[in-house]
Amino acid sequence: MERGRPEFGSPEGAEDLAAVADIIAQAFAMPPADSVAWVEKAAANIRVLREQGEVLATATAIPMGQFFFGQRVSMAGIGGVGVAPSARGRGAATRLMRHALQELRGMGFALSVLYPATQPLYRRVGYEQAGARFEIRVQAHALDFSERSLQLRPIKASDQPAIQEVYRRYASTRQGYLDRGPYVWDRVLHPRKETAYGFLVEGANGVEGYLYLVRRSKVDLQQELFLTDFVALTPAAGRRLLSFLGDHRSLAREVVWTGAQVDPLLLLLPEQTYQVKLLFHWMLRVLDVPAALESRGYPQGVSGTLHFELEDELFPDNSGSFILEVSGGAGHIRRGGGNSLMRMDIRAFASLYTGFMSPEALRSVGALVADDATVRLATTLFSGPAPALPDMF
Structure with a gap:
């Protein structure tokens, strides 16, 4: 190993960051410009594994929390795990993950969660399937609501503290939902290569719900509405937001969001004009x-x-x-x-x-x-x- 360069740690300088970007680009079939932008955004959370001073592998640890029965448990999400093509098959990923988990435990995290591209690697270091992520796809023509009792308006930058508090109140009642940190909130508000438009609904006591909407163009001038976030604290907020989405049905074929297998908002629909599809089983490691x-x-x-x-x-x-x-x-x-x-x-x-x-x-x-x-x-x-x-x- 090159003198003064530890086997595991944060990237040191532009050369390490360039190596990380190259690994990410090749591991995830990502255009180089996109991988460079990703590395710039995640730089503070990136860790690397070196051998003789060269970066062999990388992972990103994202500090946040996870709710179980209304209580927050400290958790570090793991993402961006990649190994240089020339270093694969030599145990680099396992060494990287063992170092990362030891560091996270030393920092006081109780849990770690990830979405696996492959399970054997993560099982070797103590992860196992522990929950799911589902896609909910609703036919827009079925959202024929006329709820207008709550005011709906675009979200402004000054609304962010209220929005985040509404989300936290909602997430704390859902098993396994995140107590989001800045990294995850940025993904909600600024999805890669897309524009998210935020709308909230207000009642006498303030914000009761909100959504962030991405409009995706389909054939024949049709759209798919993808929601990067969808939260309703009250029945009136749920109906009002569904009414708003239904107002798009002349151009939108489907409305899509992610969440649990059972979403109570679907009970408001008159018919089963929706599909719920498993996307991933996420894995958890108790540290x-x-x-x-x-x-x-x-x-x-x-x-x-x-x-x-x-x-x-x-x-x-x-x-x-x-x-x-x-x-x-x-x-x-x-x-x-x-x-x-x-x-x-x-x-x-x-x-x-x-x-x-x-x-x-x-x-x-x-x-x-x-x-x-x-x-x-x-x-x-x-x-x-x-x-x-x-x-x-």
């Missing part, structure tokens, strides 16, 4: 087991004491026996003795933690070992709405 369990919320009115044992090859502090005590919507964790009644590795724990897989489902494929009573207790403590993410990063 700090005690922090992750104590910072998330739990179902109100549920209590119990769960003994379990974990295996984590990368972080020995996550391995061993634990006792989780849940009451009043909160969890408290302590080290246990030899009375562990449920055993799993850190990957299975990720799926259990979010509620993506039930204890019985994990047991059915050999990912979890427990007796029936313990499975019933774990189901009670970790059950809830299916975890979802509308955002890419």
Whole structure:
């Protein structure tokens, strides 16, 4: 390794950044000018792996949070993972990810989430499927609403604090939604090579909902309306925003947004004139087991004491026996003795933690070992709405 150049760390100078841009361009079939622009935007969060001073691989860590039962858990999203073509097949990506996860745990993040281009790499370092992202596609002609009770107007720059507060109130009631940081908000407001137009609806108490809309040209002068964000806090806001979208039906064929498999706004439609399609299963890695369990919320009115044992090859502090005590919507964790009644590795724990897989489902494929009573207790403590993410990063 070149003297003074660590194996892992932030890019150092223009040469490293150029190498990152080249890796990103080739890994994601991106035009070089676009990869350079992406690197400029993400530079503060980029990490690289070097060998003999040369950049072999890169990843971007994005600080944010994730909501579980109304409580925020610190989370770092991982994106832009790429390896130089000449370095592939030598374990560079695994080394890169191990370094990145160690750094993130040291920074105090409890969780990490990513969208995998390939699963074996991320499973090797402790990630597992833990939630989903769905596309909701509604036929515009079905949005025949006449709701006009709330004022609708374009969003101004001065509205951003109110918009972000509305989003946070909404996201905190959805299992797995992000507590967005600047990086993700920028993707919402400024989608690459497209223009997002924002509109909000107001009532007596202020902003009740909003959307950001991208108009995509289709054949025969028709359009597709893609929503980079769509939030309604009240029934009136939902109907008003759907009315606004329906007002485009003379030119728009479909309205598209992303979110959970079950979107309550679809209940407002008179017919099932929509499709819900799975886009991705995202993967989660628990970095700090005690922090992750104590910072998330739990179902109100549920209590119990769960003994379990974990295996984590990368972080020995996550391995061993634990006792989780849940009451009043909160969890408290302590080290246990030899009375562990449920055993799993850190990957299975990720799926259990979010509620993506039930204890019985994990047991059915050999990912979890427990007796029936313990499975019933774990189901009670970790059950809830299916975890979802509308955002890419």
